Amino acid sequence: MNRTLIALPLSIISGAIIGLMLGGMWVQHRLGANAASADMFILVKQFPGLSRSMTQPWLAGYQIAGAALVATVLFTLALSFTQKLTQYGKAHFQSSAEIRKNGLLQTIGGGLVFARLGTHGFLSPILGRFRFIASNWDKFPHCLVVAPTRAGKGVGYVIPNTLLFPGSCVILDVKGEIFEATSRHRQRQG
Secondary structure, three states, X not given: OOHHHHHHHHHHHHHHHHHHHHHHHHHHHHHOOOOOOOOOOHHHHOOOOOOHHHOOOHHHHHHHHHHHHHHHXXXXXXXXXXXXXXXXXXXXXXXXXXXXXXXOEEOOOOEEEEEEOOOOOOOHHHHOOOOEEEEEOOOOXXXXXXXXXXXXXXXXXXXXXXXXXOOOOOOOOOOOHHHHHHHHHHHHHO
């Protein structure tokens, strides 16, 4: 839904409330009422009638309320039109600096392995032993991998993590391929 359609009614309501409060405080001040016991919504609760509302201090109170309403609506409209929406939000692939900052460069065995960095390129000397993008088990203990059939989920994610994980694993292996590929290694590991 267009955010202007949401923001406009909310700004009208909030602008009216703020305006009536400010205008009511002005009227109470001009009438000499005590500020501590003043009724901020006097413009609504004690409407003086149409002919008397055109006299001071009531006229100034309603003008203040109207000005606050218009200012709030204009401010909200300006905010809603200045920020452009993108089709996909602000999602993006992490850069190497973001990967490093988020603590996703781990040695093998330090967590769930999500990817392997290439061995060539300018990052190899900098990253050195951290060639795998992984998460700590404490930080991200669970992961859901969704991809079409034969997209490489088993070979690229499930088998490496099953071979590297030192504890028990629960894997839905309908065809038995993961068991065949990893059972001997896991049995040797204990």
